[in-house]
Amino acid sequence: MFDEIQAAHDRLDGVANRTPIHTSRTLDERVGAQVFLKCENFQRVGAFKFRGAYNAISQLDERQRAAGVLTFSSGNHAQAVALAGRLLGVETTVVMPTDAPVIKRLATEGYGARVVEYDAGEASREEIAKRLCAEGGQTLIPPFDYAHVIAGQGTAVMELLEQVEGLDLILVPVGGGGLLAGSAVACKNVRPECRIVGVEPAGGDDAARSFRTGVLQSVDKPQTIADGTRTNSLGKLNFELIRRHVDDIRTVSEAAIEDAVRFLYYRTKLVVEPSGALGVAALLSGAVEAAPRTAVILSGGNMDGSTLAAILSR
Numbered sequence: 001m002f003d004e005i006q007a008a009h010d011r012l013d014g015v016a017n018r019t020p021i022h023t024s025r026t027l028d029e030r031v032g033a034q035v036f037l038k039c040e041n042f043q044r045v046g047a048f049k050f051r052g053a054y055n056a057i058s059q060l061d062e063r064q065r066a067a068g069v070l071t072f073s074s075g076n077h078a079q080a081v082a083l084a085g086r087l088l089g090v091e092t093t094v095v096m097p098t099d100a101p102v103i104k105r106l107a108t109e110g111y112g113a114r115v116v117e118y119d120a121g122e123a124s125r126e127e128i129a130k131r132l133c134a135e136g137g138q139t140l141i142p143p144f145d146y147a148h149v150i151a152g153q154g155t156a157v158m159e160l161l162e163q164v165e166g167l168d169l170i171l172v173p174v175g176g177g178g179l180l181a182g183s184a185v186a187c188k189n190v191r192p193e194c195r196i197v198g199v200e201p202a203g204g205d206d207a208a209r210s211f212r213t214g215v216l217q218s219v220d221k222p223q224t225i226a227d228g229t230r231t232n233s234l235g236k237l238n239f240e241l242i243r244r245h246v247d248d249i250r251t252v253s254e255a256a257i258e259d260a261v262r263f264l265y266y267r268t269k270l271v272v273e274p275s276g277a278l279g280v281a282a283l284l285s286g287a288v289e290a291a292p293r294t295a296v297i298l299s300g301g302n303m304d305g306s307t308l309a310a311i312l313s314r
Helices: 002-011 025-031 049-057 062-067 076-088 102-110 125-136 147-163 178-190 206-213 236-245 254-268 274-285 305-313
Strands: 034-039 069-072 092-097 114-118 169-173 195-201 248-252 293-298
Touching: 002 049, 002 147, 002 178, 025 034, 025 254, 025 274, 034 147, 049 076, 049 147, 069 076, 069 125, 076 092, 076 102, 092 102, 092 125, 102 114, 114 125, 147 169, 147 178, 147 236, 147 293, 169 178, 169 274, 178 195, 178 236, 195 206, 195 274, 206 236, 206 248, 248 274, 254 274, 254 305, 274 293
Parallel strands: 034 293, 069 092, 092 114, 169 195, 169 293, 195 248
Antiparallel strands: none
């Protein structure tokens, strides 16, 4: 997998944004360490997902490109597939729940994708996607349990380790596990002494339980404001990589997530969606103790104005 991440790193050069590192003296003082924020909220489509989507679609052959691609996603992966498809001249279809954030659906359609809605309480997105692929012949590009997607996501930490030397700890949000799996493989091959820890909402703690027990766990309809992590379980490939390369997975409360979004907005002037703020939530709440040189992946910044206003007003 590390060879694939290196190849993805080269493939994305000049296509994906080389996202900046931000720091905050206030954050450093609060947690007693140097903290480096890897701002994937400044990535194309506003989230790290562009890395994996472009890496996957760019490797399709001519026949597959002509038939188009299909995915299922509540938002960020949907936008990423839509934009990557537009850049590469590939038609895209996205299966999206009716309650997906409006800003993410509008952006997905704006990039040129066809959106197929479904009711998450009545149907499985995986089943709908498989049926549509069987009917139309598209290639399915899942949001996380897919080797080329994982490799693309791992380039965020490859880039981070080029930008910041001597890291002791990297905190990574975890939903389906694509970002955490790719990040962990990259980290342990480039800087094996650096600890890598996943962070997820307490209301969707399947990854933490899976990590502790060594058996893949699930959560039915995770209840969390962090919509990017509302996956029922880790992907199977992701889980195997996480078991081998991740040091720990911790959970944070909804209150801690909202506190982190507010802190990032008011003190660093960064708009970060709840899923992207998980690492900062872990530091500020004490769920994870900061190491002397700690990095946090801010995985995305796509959030409805109404959600941001509600969080800021509380």
